[in-house]
Amino acid sequence: MAPKHLPANTALQAAALLAATGARLTRARIEVLAALLRADEALTHHEVERRLRRGQDVDRVTLYRVLEWLTEQGLVHKVSGEDRIWRFSAAGHRPARGSGHAHFECSSCGKVICLDQTRLPSIPLPAGYRRRDVEVMIKGSCDQCAA
Ligand SMILES: [Zn+2]
Numbered sequence: 661m662a663p664k665h666l667p668a669n670t671a672l673q674a675a676a677l678l679a680a681t682g683a684r685l686t687r688a689r690i691e692v693l694a695a696l697l698r699a700d701e702a703l704t705h706h707e708v709e710r711r712l713r714r715g716q717d718v719d720r721v722t723l724y725r726v727l728e729w730l731t732e733q734g735l736v737h738k739v740s741g742e743d744r745i746w747r748f749s750a751a752g753h754r755p756a757r758g759s760g761h762a763h764f765e766c767s768s769c770g771k772v773i774c775l776d777q778t779r780l781p782s783i784p785l786p787a788g789y790r791r792r793d794v795e796v797m798i799k800g801s802c803d804q805c806a807a
């Protein structure tokens with residue numbers, strides 16, 4: 661068995677995750693999810709587009725739709741960096757609700773990664789307040805920029 665973070669075949673893994681939703685399997689859904697599973701950082705639309713396998717190009721409108729759909733399905737989550745551009749990640753996904761992990765953004769290269777090994781503590785709110793989202797972004801330098 662390959663370790664979970666080194667999938668032997670991300671297209672197969674993507675197909676299995678999609679099949680579990682009961683939704684229709686399309687080539688675009690499989691390719692986009694596979695590209696996110698292969699990535700070790702959260703990717704913008706543009707970065708996903710560039711990382712699709714050669715010959716597996718997906719037009720831009722389809723790509724936007726597929727990314728939103730994957731997010732709605734809880735297979736992917738999105739996070740925005742300081743530039744307010746959405747980045748998508750397939751790491752640490754779990755069915756919506758309390759998406760529970762922090763992110764790290766490199767202030768030099770703009771890379772955003774999921775810190776999904778650690779769950780966020782639950783922070784109590786004043787009486788009557790309701791939580792909608794929790795976003796924790798740690799900023800600093802990534803290993804490459806700090807070197
Ligand atoms: Zn960096």
Ligand SMILES: [Zn+2]
Nearest residue numbers: 749763774775
């Ligand atoms: Zn994340």
